[in-house]
Structure formats: structure tokens, C-alpha cells
Amino acid sequence: MTTVHETMPPVLSVRDLRVTVGAVPAVRGVSFDVPAGQVTALVGESGAGKSLTARAVLGLAPHGARILGSVRLDGEEIAGAGPAVYRRLWGRRVAYVPQDALAVLSPVHPVGDQLAAAVRSVARVPRAEARARAVAALDAVGIADAARRARALPHEFSGGMRQRAVIAMALINGPRLIVADEPTTALDPRVREHVLDALTRSREATGAALLLITHDLPLATAHADHAVVLYAGRVTETGPAHQIFATPGSPYTAGLVASLPPGWGAGATGVEGGFDGPTPGASASAPAGGPARGEPGAPGMGGAAAGAADVGAGPASVPLPRVPAAGPRRDRWLPAIAGAPPCPFEVPAGCAFASRCPMAVGLCREVEPPLEDAGSGRLVACHRGSELPVPATTLFLGPPQPPGEPLS
Numbered sequence: 001m002t003t004v005h006e007t008m009p010p011v012l013s014v015r016d017l018r019v020t021v022g023a024v025p026a027v028r029g030v031s032f033d034v035p036a037g038q039v040t041a042l043v044g045e046s047g048a049g050k051s052l053t054a055r056a057v058l059g060l061a062p063h064g065a066r067i068l069g070s071v072r073l074d075g076e077e078i079a080g081a082g083p084a085v086y087r088r089l090w091g092r093r094v095a096y097v098p099q100d101a102l103a104v105l106s107p108v109h110p111v112g113d114q115l116a117a118a119v120r121s122v123a124r125v126p127r128a129e130a131r132a133r134a135v136a137a138l139d140a141v142g143i144a145d146a147a148r149r150a151r152a153l154p155h156e157f158s159g160g161m162r163q164r165a166v167i168a169m170a171l172i173n174g175p176r177l178i179v180a181d182e183p184t185t186a187l188d189p190r191v192r193e194h195v196l197d198a199l200t201r202s203r204e205a206t207g208a209a210l211l212l213i214t215h216d217l218p219l220a221t222a223h224a225d226h227a228v229v230l231y232a233g234r235v236t237e238t239g240p241a242h243q244i245f246a247t248p249g250s251p252y253t254a255g256l257v258a259s260l261p262p263g264w265g266a267g268a269t270g271v272e273g274g275f276d277g278p279t280p281g282a283s284a285s286a287p288a289g290g291p292a293r294g295e296p297g298a299p300g301m302g303g304a305a306a307g308a309a310d311v312g313a314g315p316a317s318v319p320l321p322r323v324p325a326a327g328p329r330r331d332r333w334l335p336a337i338a339g340a341p342p343c344p345f346e347v348p349a350g351c352a353f354a355s356r357c358p359m360a361v362g363l364c365r366e367v368e369p370p371l372e373d374a375g376s377g378r379l380v381a382c383h384r385g386s387e388l389p390v391p392a393t394t395l396f397l398g399p400p401q402p403p404g405e406p407l408s
């Protein structure tokens with residue numbers, strides 16, 4: 001898939017994965033690789049299918065879910081495998097870090113005992129040795145005074161410490177792959193960074209690969225080697241994470257980057273312009289004309305109806321729902337991609353993003369774009385990916401403009 005993929009066999013290879021829960025085709029043909037020892041981020045809006053993809057990989061799909069396609073862990077096909085197969089894999093070859101540590105830690109056993117039990121679940125080692133490994137694992141993720149802390153119950157840990165303990169537990173048996181689903185979302189920003197550092201450092205020490213599920217683009221850019229952008233259960237683009245977010249290859253990714261708060265665009269993703277786009281009342285560059293954003297007559301402000309607007313063939317003016325930016329930059333607006341993802345029951349024909357896309361043409365509404373080689377290790381599913389403006393965020397932000405009038 002990327003240059004790295006070509007030179008190093010992936011630890012995880014997912015091909016045409018389809019997950020249907022009840023009547024909901026939530027994951028609709030997802031393909032990506034996780035190279036050994038590297039970090040791959042799965043990003044996208046809520047409901048894009050990130051968690052279901054991860055759960056299908058882990059053998060934790062909801063009861064009754066139908067799983068089709070291929071999931072290979074070090075070459076072994078495990079798509080839809082039963083509990084017996086996963087019992088052999090869990091901990092040893094693949095481990096899970098959930099968003100909520102209390103989902104995996106028993107509230108009534110000391111944390112150290114739980115880590116020691118994880119060691120003894122895969123290897124016949126004396127209790128004292130398992131215990132020593134538990135303490136070392138807690139120490140490795142930055143838990144101070146680990147020997148004493150190992151005797152504490154989970155509720156005696158802070159949220160950040162609990163998440164570190166779960167990371168320690170995931171790594172303790174040296175898995176080849178860790179799947180972390182929003183591992184820091186429940187933590188405050190300061191703790192979040194420390195926990196992620198702990199995850200990154202300990203992962204590097206063991207050589208495990210990481211599949212990081214997140215909706216946080218700056219986090220993905222800072223911590224991932226590769227990114228897979230999902231939209232409505234399909235891959236929109238994949239490739240080196242920094243490149244994808246610095247120079248999006250599809251309008252959807254451009255919209256995600258354009259939606260970053262002030263300072264996050266340029267600083268965190270290297271995107272030229274980042275958030276520094278239009279000012280209130282300014283037109284969205286609009287080569288094709290039409291009402292400016294926020295003006296009466298601009299269709300669909302702030303509602304799903306905007307997604308249904310026929311936005312024409314060129315990089316047209318797209319009305320954006322906006323909220324006042326917080327903090328010192330109150331003179332700017334936070335843009336969002338107009339409209340909403342399609343209902344998973346009723347994904348339209350063609351590109352699922354077409355109704356929200358400023359570049360959509362008739363073809364986009366009729367034919368689902370395949371994921372194709374876009375060079376530099378990138379794959380993009382967009383009929384018009386090669387025609388994106390530079391920077392692509394101007395599709396949603398307009399060209400960089402000088403500071404505008406403050407909000408009245």
C-alpha cells in the first residue's frame with residue numbers, strides 16, 4: 001500500500017472488510033494495512049465505522065454482526081473467527097486498550113494482581129515472577145512508586161493512572177498489535193498527552209504496532225505514521241499521516257482539517273492556512289459565485305439540508321455552519337462541513353460524501369469512487385482528487401484573508 005508496506009510485511013492486513021449489524025451495513029468494504037512496529041490511525045467523524053472496524057479485528061463485533069472480507073494477523077486469516085481462535089490471540093498477539101479503563105479492570109482486585117494474572121494467563125511462571133513483571137510494566141508506563149501502587153484497587157488510581165495501567169496490561173505479554181479505541185478521549189488534555197507518551201514509549205520499547213482509533217486529527221498527526229480516513233463505512237484516503245493532513249487528497253479530509261480550531265491547523269498538521277481562512281461575512285472564495293456563507297439565501301446553514309444542496313461542478317461556495325471561536329480569536333468562525341453523514345440504512349449511490357462536497361459532479365452522485373493510487377504511498381477514493389485546489393482547505397475556508405471585523 002505505501003512504500004513501507006512494500007518493504008515490510010504488515011502485522012495486520014484488512015481487505016474489503018464488511019460489517020453488518022442487524023440491517024445496518026456499517027462497514028462497507030474497508031481495506032488498510034498496519035505495518036509492523038508502526039502506528040496507524042483510523043480517523044473519521046462519529047459513526048464512520050472506526051470502532052466496528054476495530055472490534056471486527058479484535059473479534060469483539062456485536063452479537064449477531066455479519067463479518068465479510070479478510071482480516072489477516074501476521075498472515076493468519078481471522079475474519080469472523082470464533083472465541084477459541086481469539087482466546088489464543090488475545091494478549092499474546094493482539095491486545096486492546098479501550099476508552100474506559102474500568103471496562104477491562106476488575107474493581108475488586110488490586111491492579112498489580114490483575115496484571116500478574118494477565119502474565120500467568122499466557123505463561124506458566126511463578127507468582128513472584130508474574131508479580132515482578134506487573135510492577136515493572138506499571139513502572140514502564142510512568143506510574144511512580146509502582147510496587148506500592150500495584151497493591152491499590154482501580155478506584156484508588158486517577159483516570160490517567162488507570163489508563164496507563166490498562167496500557168501496561170495490554171503490553172505485558174508482548175503483543176504484535178495493540179488496538180486502542182479513543183484511549184485518551186475521557187482524559188483532560190494535560191493528562192492525555194502524558195498517557196499518549198507512555199503508550200508511545202512503551203510500544204516502541206516492545207516493538208508492537210498500534211492501530212489508534214481517534215477522531216482527533218492533531219493527535220493522529222502527532223502520533224501516527226499512517227492514517228486511514230473513514231467516511232460512512234468506507235476508506236476515503238490512506239497514506240502517511242502527516243502528508244494526508246498537511247495536503248489532503250480528498251475534499252472530505254480537507255473539510256476535516258478545515259474544521260480544526262484556530263492554531264491547530266497550521267501548528268498541528270502543517271496545513272498552510274489551517275483555520276486562518278474567511279472572516280465573518282466574507283465569501284468562501286466562491287469562484288462559482290452564489291451567496292456568501294452566512295448570508296441570507298446561502299442554502300442549508302447549519303443543517304443537514306445543506307448537504308442536499310446541489311453545489312455544482314466547480315469549487316463552489318459552500319455554506320458552512322459556524323460557531324463563534326472561543327478565546328482571543330473571537331473575530332473568526334469555527335467552520336464545519338455542512339450537512340451530516342448519510343444514514344447508514346440509506347447510503348446514496350455514488351460517493352457517500354457527494355451531498356456535502358463542494359466539488360461534486362454528476363459522476364460523484366452515480367459511481368462510488370474506488371480507492372486508487374495517488375502516488376507517494378497514498379490511496380484516495382475521489383473522482384476529482386487530482387483537481388483539488390492548493391491548499392485543499394480553501395474548498396471550505398476560502399483563501400487566507402486578513403483579519404476581519406470582530407463579531408458584532
Ligand SMILES: Nc1ncnc2c1ncn2[C@@H]1O[C@H](COP(=O)(O)OP(=O)(O)OP(=O)(O)O)[C@@H](O)[C@H]1O
Pocket residue numbers: 021022024026044045046047048049050051052053062215344
Ligand atoms: N451494536 C450496534 N447495533 C447497531 N448499529 C450499530 C452498533 N454499533 C454500531 N452501530 C452503527 O454502526 C455505525 C458505525 O458505528 P461505529 O461505532 O463503528 O462508529 P465510530 O466511527 O466508531 O463512531 P464514534 O467515533 O462515535 O465511536 C453507526 O451508524 C452506528 O450507529
